Amino acid sequence: MPENLRAQPSPTAAVDSIFLLRLLAEANPKNHPVGAVKPNKWTYLVNRSCAEDGVQAFRYSFVKDKLGPVSQQVYSDLGRLAASGLITEDHSVTPRGREFLETAKEFFEANSGLTQIVDQVARKYGAYSRVRLVDFVHSLKVPQDDKMVSIDSVPMGVRLLSPADRPVATHLNIGEDWLETFEILLDPESSADLASAREDIQRGRVRLLPSDG
DSSP, X not given: OOOOOOBOSSOOHHHHHHHHHHHHHHHOTTOOOOTTHHHHHHHHHHHHHHHHXXXXXXXXXXXXXXXXXXXXXXXXXXXXXHHTTSBOTTSOBOXXXXXXXXXXXXXXXXXXXXXXXXXXXXXXXXXXXXXXXXXXXXXXXXXXXXXXXXXXXXXTTOEEEOGGGSOOSBOOBOOHHHHHHHHHHTOHHHHHHHHHHHHHHHTTXXXXXXXXX
């Protein structure tokens, strides 16, 4: 298991993807088709809670869309997870994705601040229908022109939340070994090679040589 966890000033895109994978798994344990609207709202709610608590969050920036907060970075990370075989095209987590999350328990424990907020959002809002979730997020208040207004009343295209909006007191702990693991896992070519090798071994197409000892 990767060791040498150390404080980092900012998460990488790979770390964002891994926390997004956990959020999808926790919010949708029965693996129903999800689409892209719910992940955008869930990640917004996570970042909003992190901003209130001073916890380092996803690096996503959100702007107002017709369905509420949206981030192009969320779409990019969903595509990356799908290309790596960790989620399906409808954004439900694959068995391989859930297997990896089990192996990454130490990483999530080392980053309990963000992990707890991700899990809280997943438990509280994961079962919401798309309509209920959009309506709820639209009702939330955000600062605009020195006053608090509902997101529903914010003009389209206006920035709602970005990583620079609040100071961070609790940074993520990211080990170099974990970063390397995440980058390999999220590289479609490397991921496909690993999956193919595993299948060959399981089916007996490749035999492991005994050690000399």
